[in-house]
Amino acid sequence: ADTTVRVISDRTPSHLEPLFEYYRTLTGVEIESAFVDKGLIARLQSRPTEADLIITKTADILEEAKQQRLLRPFDSSTIAAELPARFRDADDAYITLSYRPRVIFASKERVEPDSIETYADLTDPEWRGRICIRSGYHNYNLSLLSQMAEDQGLPAARAFIMGLHANLARRPKGNDRAQVRAIYEGECDLSLGNSYYMPIMLANPEQRAWGKATYLIFPNQESGGSYIMRGGAALTTANRNVPAATQLLEFLVSNAGQEFIVNTTFEYPVRDDVEMLDSLRALGNRQEGIEGGRFKANFIPLDAIAAHRDAIVTILDEVDFDSDR
Amino acid sequence: MLRGTALTRATRTRTILNNLSFEVPAGTTATVLGPSGSGKTTLLRLVMGLDRPDTGELRLGDQLLSSPDRHVPPQKRGMSMVFQEFTLFPNLDVEGNVAFGVKRARDAETRVDALLELLEISQLKHRRIDNLSGGEQQRVALARALAVAPRVLLMDEPFSNIDAMLRQRLFERLHSYLRANGITALVATHDHQEAFYFSDHILVLKDGRLIDHNPPRRIYEQPANAWVAEFFGDTNLLTGAELGVLAPGRPLQPAARYLVRPETIELTDPGSGAAAATVAKTVYYGAYQEVRLRLEGTGPEIRVHCTGPKTLRVGEQVGLMLRTDAAPHPINDEPAD
Amino acid sequence: MLRGTALTRATRTRTILNNLSFEVPAGTTATVLGPSGSGKTTLLRLVMGLDRPDTGELRLGDQLLSSPDRHVPPQKRGMSMVFQEFTLFPNLDVEGNVAFGVKRARDAETRVDALLELLEISQLKHRRIDNLSGGEQQRVALARALAVAPRVLLMDEPFSNIDAMLRQRLFERLHSYLRANGITALVATHDHQEAFYFSDHILVLKDGRLIDHNPPRRIYEQPANAWVAEFFGDTNLLTGAELGVLAPGRPLQPAARYLVRPETIELTDPGSGAAAATVAKTVYYGAYQEVRLRLEGTGPEIRVHCTGPKTLRVGEQVGLMLRTDAAPHPINDEPAD
């Protein structure tokens, strides 16, 4: 008789609410939600059964939660059938819902197309004093650097961090968009940022000029692919309403669910049969080898990434990455 | 010469000071005496310049201090004042309070020490204000006002919390201090003893009016009216006819009223004396005994102060007579104004 | 019966009350008298329970009120107190202040009115307290303390801002009010007149010690020591030898010291009397004149209070003699304790 599902999420409410509303009209299932933008993992740890379903923009914490036995492996033939293995945890503890690569934003005026192909290229002395980036300790950067450490080894990551730090134009501050704006304002020529910021900026009248001043480079297309951030979902250990929660999970990976997610977040879907947004198709069009926005992503398993976090933080501290230039 | 002319001060509903004119010659001490609520504090505040008169003028020597359209601010008057409620500065210690108004820091130390010495509070120099006793606070307030070396010193009940013995000592010292420094003083008090000791002139206030303004002796012996007479001590107000019983042979006007002070009547053995009386009540006051007597017949109650250890009992019979050296003063019973 | 036993109170640096024992029989009035800073206020606070004794006990009837380990809080003692600095509640008007402690709202109105009437402040009923005169505030404080119908009423200098005439009236009314209501009262004052009028017993404090504890007359005439004698009025302390000059023929011990009150010495015409003297100083006090005289030869200075209108001049020659009804009291000059 209980037809409500409780969802806890760190996503922006406006990104999920339309989806929940649609789901309600579709199935009659009421969704109660709490948008805990901060401390989601702590909420999970202290009240593991408070929600039925977790939806997060950083799937890293699902790995953390899994290790702490806070997740209930889902049991769904639909998901098994429809979701490629790289988007599922090995033990079916959580799934990836969407992903976005962490890419390079380059000044249209001051950076020649194809002068940069990999992340490591950013350490080239040519870019000394020309790169902007947000705090090294931000999840986005930590994730990126951890992936690099897994992909190319810790020494390579260290070299990258030091090289990048040496090339920074200014103290790391602001969010990803602020770096693009700095390019627009001429303070620097290159920055790192998540791909979705480009379509978002282009859609915002105030920020359109920033986006227009830059173009996107998907790094590492010749090697393993661009590093990515993942959004994900998982069931909690609450046993109030497992079937309904599983159903919602299935809906999230369904075509309709994916469309909602992609349309609101401008991330990339986990299904190939979801039509790609126009605004994403144009991304990377200045880059050789990128057609219609299709790029190569590096799907390193989350557990492998998590293992490098501490080492990366240590290196950041050592070079005092966020310090004034 | 501090001179007030036709000073008036009123609130919306009532007149607190009504058309006061007075003079205090430079270097002398005048006392403002009056019952509670008669306007003493108000007058002092007005002289100090803390309040303005509604009408009238106040002058110090040639200088016009206050008038309805001119007002020398208090801090420019060269006066200082001891407040009835002391108003010490709670965040400063005794020394800090006393030194507060001293202009040249170099003088402060010695000046403060001398004044604390004068007022017998040297040992309190570094004490906080809030755990001083009432009398100690009062002396600190006095020291503070003296420390600024004022031309005119205004004191509002400066000894109300100080015992007779200490007060006597302080009186004497303060008196010579004021004289030595040529300070004009105006003291508000409700205590006529204080007024007698201290002052060259007494201003008697009642309900905001000045009803007598004379030297102490004059006021005691020849008060402006019956009220003043009573305010300054116990009285017997007797008609000439009544008094004649006590003082046979004196030339008195039978219908007039005379002020007869209790200490001017003598008790004698029953049967002797001019008149016979019965003791109606006695009160012991140490230095004297107040005896209320009823004259034989239906005469008025008569008060007598008698000194000495003799104890009278209620109902006892005694003789009565006016002392031969006494000079009863005829009283004009209309209010002075 | 309010009884204190060996009460002591000290700060870190000094002892304020030192081993005080006293008794106030129920329904009577006792006065705590002492110079400024002697510990009167401290004693009252201790009785009220605002402070605790360091040692000793305080009992009211059978009830133990204070001891070092037991303490009945002030609001449970059935006492009330008039503070030396009044401490009225500034946010309430006169009525609000007086009615504050009245438990049953129904009684409040009549009770307050009666008390305001008693203390002659009815017309102030709805006034804010910040523009009352000092004496008016003091009476409001008194009314507030009376309004709660206490078993024991503590008053700290309750008349210090009130003139003699009004004080006299209030004394009388308060006295009968206390008697009529069976209220035990403890009054701190520095004014021995007040003490004489008001009290059944007087407690004399000096430097935190109780040095005399007797009915008024006894204290005036047979004080515990010279200091008490002086505190209660002008004195002459004369050896038997010196006194002999004024009172020839009396049986006196030449080496002993006697208390001779100034009002027990008579001035006579020069040449008559027992001894000859020269006037050294005179002070006019209205009811009497204080005369300081120097005996012929190198005798001590002698104070005489003489009543009557005769004016003496400094340097004048007069005769002197002890009044025949005077009984000089031999003084034990060691401190009482």
Add this chain to the structure above:
Amino acid sequence: MSTLRRVLTGLALALFLAPALLLLFRATAPLETAALWRLADTVLPGYVATTVLLAAAAAMLALPIGVGGAWLTTFFEFPGRRLLDSALALPLVLPSYLVAIVYRELSHRFDWSPVVESPPAAAFLLALTLYPYIYMLTQASFRRQTAGYLEAGWTLGVGRWRTTWQILLPLALPAMLLGVLLVVVEVVSDFGTASALGLRTLTIAVHRAWFSQYDQALAAQLALLTALLPLLLVAAYGGLTQGRSFTTLTNRPRSPERQHLSFSLAWLAAAACSLPVLLGFAWPMLWLLAWAAEAIDRFRLRELYGDLLNTLLLGIGTAALTLLLGLFFALTARAADGPHWRLGILSVLSLTYGMPAIALAIALLFLTGWSYQTAGGAWLADTLLLVLLATTLRFTAFASFSIESGLAGVSPRLDDALRCAGRGRLHGLLRVLLPQIRGPLVIAALLVFVITSKELTLSLVLQPFGYGSLALSIFRFAEIDLYPPAALYTLSLVLVLIYPVLSLNRWLGGRP
């Protein structure tokens, strides 16, 4: 103090200490200090230095603005004084981080607008938005002072200025110090502004340890370190006020009349009082209005409804609870002999307020975690009550400090008189003592209400399902750089808060 009272106070303090104790437990068991030492060797000194610099500079700037404003509006008459009297409190209604964002955005858009992403500039902005704490507490203290001291000064030939400087200002010392303490604690535990301006403070480090490193021990250690700074200040407060008297005897509680200033001085005073209002409120407000205008078509009153209700509920509830607790604490401290209880209480409250909000929130989460399994606990967590508990724990400092500063000026003789007046404590409390500190009480309630309405982190972490508030909405829009809707919600918040702030004077009843 009675045993019952001791026990109650002890229990209340234990409640306030619980989060800190949990942190201490997390920080020390098992004792892992490697990360902390590594940090100490690398970036920690920088964090500490920035934090201290920021706090010190903000306090040094806010103090003269707050005290100066209070002084001018209380003791002088000048053009616009009435208006400025209320307006000086206005910067309070804007969330600090939003003001920072406005100034940051302006610096990008206009060359003439100064760059604010540096610690000194941030300190300036923080001072601009936080000085009202000092202003309000100090003003309340000034208002209570009596004209008697000025008059006493005059009778000694001393003018208004020197008496003000040597008597009136020192008597307001507790209010000023406690105001400064509030400012410092707020700066130290601030996350929003520091993150908007890219500063590296200890609180940022705590967030980093928690959310980037998932290192709870380190986060707890850093949080405790952060809370240490306010404790030092409480000690300083104790030292500076110990053994001094700030009480005014109350027989003639007339306030000083305002002095009329000469023409040029009057305009100077008006300008001096206008400047902080202009910079801290009017100017950012103008831009917020402009932004809000862009989003006006997206305005849905109905969507706002729930947010508004929650905001009001939480604000009023917290104000009521903190007022009660603050009163309880302040009265306990007053009744106790010696300063120990008082300083103890101040310390505990500062500790709870001084730890970064995120630390408090997470500590509470864990403290109440077990109870979620019980029916009552689940109910607690699913209603606003847990958030209410959190805001109450955090903001009781405001109520308590304000009341403390008010009571510091009330003579203990008044308590004595109350105890002798034959009535119970409560009667005296309600009829006399509370009216004496009416100003500080109203200010306490207002401060807590305003602060709670702007509060973010606690409700973010502890929010029940289906919860929303104005502050949360503002934050969510600002976070993704959507300033027009953020501005729109801010305006709604301002509309809620501005009425009480502007009515403050009326509630204070003008002057006694």
